[in-house]
Amino acid sequence: MKISVIGCGYLGAVHAASMAELGHEVVGIDVDAAKIEMLSAGRAPFYEPGLPEILTSARESGRLTFSTDMADAAGAAVHFIAVGTPQKKGEYAADLTYVNGAVDALIPFLAEGDLVVGKSTVPVGTAADLAARVETVGASLAWNPEFLREGFAVQDTISPDRLVYGVAAGEPGQRAKAQLDEIYAKALSEDTPLVVTDYATAELVKVAANAFLATKISFINAMAEIAEVSGADVTQLADAIGHDARIGRRFLNAGVGFGGGCLPKDIRAFSARAEELGRGESVAFLKEVDAINLRRRQRVVDLVIETLGGQPFQKKVAVLGLAFKPDSDDVRDSPALDVAVQLHGRGADVLAYDPEAMANSARLHPQLNFAESVDAALQDADVVVVVTEWKEFRALDPVRVAELTRGKIVVDGRNCLDAVAWRAAGWTYKGMGRP
Ligand code: UDX
DSSP states (O other): OEEEEEOOSHHHHHHHHHHHHTTOEEEEEOSOHHHHHHHHTTOOSSOOTTHHHHHHHHHHHTOEEEESOGGGGTTOSEEEEOOOOOBOTTSSSBOOHHHHHHHHHHGGGOOTTOEEEEOSOOOTTHHHHHHHHHHTTTOEEEEOOOOOOTTSHHHHHHSOSOEEEEEOSHHHHHHHHHHHHHHHTTTOOTTOOEEEEOHHHHHHHHHHHHHHHHHHHHHHHHHHHHHHHHTOOHHHHHHHHHTSTTTOSTTOOOSSOOOSSSHHHHHHHHHHHHHHTTOGGGGTHHHHHHHHHHHHHHHHHHHHHHHTTTOOTTOEEEEEOOSSSSSOOOOTTOHHHHHHHHHHHTTOEEEEEOSSOHHHHHHHOTTSEEOSSHHHHHTTOSEEEEOSOOHHHHTOOHHHHHHHOSSOEEEETTSOSOHHHHHHTTOEEEOSSOO
16 A cells, blocks of 8 residues: 655654564655755664664655655555654644644645545544544545654664554445454554554553553552551562452652653643643642653752762762663653753763763753763763663673772662672672662
8 A cells, every 4th residue: 555654763663664574665755864864865864773673665665655745645545644743842732733744734735535544642632623624635635653662772672562442433434444444454453452442542552551661660550658667568569469460560650750851741731731621630640650750860960869878969870771661762751861850950970871872961061071972981980870670771780880980879669680699799788769
């Protein structure tokens, strides 16, 4: 099938390459000429395992092209909208400028019978609005939220754990379903769950899923706060409650909290939308989820300063990790980067290292100092802080690290180190919600 993907950011670039990988003829469109140039050359504009490989194979097959010209979307039967919906400046609500702009720019190139498929995360009610607009030229609309995780984006797109189609009622909806079935035919196994529903439910599925995940993380971080004043160990608590299949152990890792381009902005946009709908109280708890999350960054900063006797000035702090999670170079709303910035702001001599996210961090915070390697960051450090659980940090040998550093204090903001081994090597180990 001929497909266009409007917006080649994180979601769109992965989606375009994955659709080509599934055998479709795809054009990816974006207003950012530099991004289009990179993608056209078969290079990924961000770090994502597996993406360079499928970009190369799609390019070689000739099934994937990129363009800055919306006119190149003409002739495709299905058009995916994958542009960003960032948080509005100074507000909680989502900024729909890019979604509205993309649809307006696409409309002149739509043919009768075309299907426009929304993938961006939007406030409930947006799809109905967009449907009315594309119907003016005889096209129709479906809402097909994505649930991809950074670091696993290709895998999550090519073999999704479920698909959700929000479609119009009646015959147009059935046609949209058939078109989407055809697109995803190779991605679906016999038992991939498929939920076919209305627009509003499809839009809400996405925000509800992210709100639930964020709540789960803040729940365990709230337990970490209680553990800290009662002497309990939140990691054992998570293991024990996680054995209950109704609760489950995943997403119960206490630490410095969640970040990234989705969870923080999505829970805020959800609160703002619920308020617009007169039901702010229904999701009032999300404000608490956000507040708990932000407190955990503060906790790491306070712990470091406390271990320095309250005197961070001219003390060397090795900050290991800047990305919001491992296997990513993304620093949007990253708790790790925030910790580095706050410690620097409090007067500590911060030297930060991340295997992939230093360039993005430097662009946002040029005042920070970055090390060329983990060893260079550790050299003469008074305190070591781990805030992103990259494999190479988890594998650090505490005996060898002690030969590089000046102090022997480690703050494990992700509970990812072996506390027993670090203590056995003479370190003062401080975790999150652990004695
Ligand atoms: C998330 C959703 O998982 C995905 O389904 C949605 O499509 C987009 O948003 P992503 O932002 O890639 O994906 O990251 P995710 O793996 O969910 O992690 C989000 C944040 O939560 C990270 O900062 C991570 O470190 C943190 N986290 C996750 C915890 O602090 N504890 C956990 O137990 C799990």
